[in-house]
Amino acid sequence: MEAGRKEEIKKGPWKAEEDEVLINHVKRYGPRDWSSIRSKGLLQRTGKSCRLRWVNKLRPNLKNGCKFSAEEERTVIELQSEFGNKWARIATYLPGRTDNDVKNFWSSRTKRLARILHNNNNSDASSSSFTPKSSSHRSKGKNVKPLQSFKPPQVEEEITASSSSSKIPVPYSSDRVDETMRSDLQPFTFGTGGLALAETTTTATMTPLFSDSLIPNQQPLAPFSPDSRDLLARFDDFYGILGPEDSSEPLFALPQPFFEPSPPPRRYRHVSRDDDEHSDVFFDDFPADMFDPVPSPSP
DNA sequence: AACCGAAACAACCGCCCCGTT
């Protein structure tokens, strides 16, 4: 717009040539100094944009275009209940997955759940203002409170207190449910973070994202109502979550983090990926030829 | 075959923290 502006910052989809430049830069200097890519005139992208492109698309061993497996779904759901929306941290438990992948996965699932629940509610509560027919999941009207906005109470304290001693999510205890929620938990409750506020109306209901039958060693909870069970049973691709009720298969044998598990050095947000970068291990451990195939833009 | 809604994917924005000067 302004002619005096030094350089236009390019935005939008990346071209194969840009990818190649970025890959070459990383190959030479490692995944760091993102801002220097622009200052050197290699790309008209911000450092942030370069970093994001590398982390989400160009990094080796990513599972691009590959749907989440049942095991990955379980892991995400369980870890979300443990850590809250700490996508980067959750992603460290999922080799080949990025925080963006996890975030998108979670967003899709929770929105679908919200829609189904709303539809269900509408069938017997016509007063609801939610009108799925008239709005997509990205409805500008924001009738739907995204489920991901829910955060388990005292996440950070739990991380330092509980995950320092064990990586396995702590079995549900009703003591851990925030008092402010308690009155809403009558139909069903479960673990610390697994509750989701489906709607911001006065009829808001706490809704489980997965069944109480899933968490091993969990103390018995208030059972799902028949309606709720029926509703949740429609989540056929939460199959691992709802699972056969008589299944005795242990469902949550959480994988070890792909990177260093992260009792956070100082705070939760600094996960091991950073540390690896700083120690060069992250980069240097890659096979020498890993950059050879420049990812071609998918058709 | 065309249309429409949902889902998946990709990228940007704003905020925050940390290290450096």
Add this chain to the structure above:
DNA sequence: AAACGGGGCGGTTGTTTCGGT
């Protein structure tokens, strides 16, 4: 000690693809 810049993260939004009618 304060200011500043870089980098990381979570949230959000735009676009494309997929699937059902």
